[in-house]
Amino acid sequence: MEPFKPKRPKTGGRKKGTPNKLTEQIRELAMNLGPEAVASIAALMRSSTNPAIILASARELLDRGFGKPGQYQIVEMVPLHEGWPRKSPEEMKAELTASLGVDGYAALRRKLHADVDGVGEPADRRER
Structure with missing residues (x-):
């Protein structure tokens, strides 16, 4: 849909920047x-x-x-220490599967993705 374009240029009224x-x-x-x-x-x-x-x-x-008080959010920052290496998705999946079992991991994954977009799979991973 095209944006609205006036048929004629605006005339009259206050010029831009002139106070009321x-x-x-x-x-x-x-x-x-x-x-x-x-x-x-x-x-x-x-x-x-x-x-x-x-x-x-x-x-x-x-x-x-x-003055009115501002709205602030307190965010706790947790630094990544050398002793806390980041895990790859495969390592995280293996760890969760080991602790929850295959069925528990699958149920958790479905629940998390349903909460994200209400469908069950993230939008960027759905097959088209």
């Missing part, structure tokens, strides 16, 4: 009311007896003052 005047005015009004809004949130936090309101207002103040 209404957005600028709203931003200016909001900035003028900012200190009052922060004071209102702080007053809510101090005067409320509802824990949900206290928590929500405290979170808003912290987000505004320090």
Whole structure:
């Protein structure tokens, strides 16, 4: 399907990079009311007896003052030491077959591949 191509070139409207005047005015009004809004949130936090309101207002103040916290993932890195050589697929298969048996290895392989693509064999190994 071909991408949409307009019949005529665009005319009118703001030029690229020109700020929207209404957005600028709203931003200016909001900035003028900012200190009052922060004071209102702080007053809510101090005067409320509802824990949900206290928590929500405290979170808003912290987000505004320090920025929203980022989402981090802790990843544990396990280095490959000289004593831990990598095994070839054949060596891994032999080790798993020895510990699980032929039927156990085959069942594990089917289960793992079914979890990967929901079919039973990885997509790149299926016969075509």
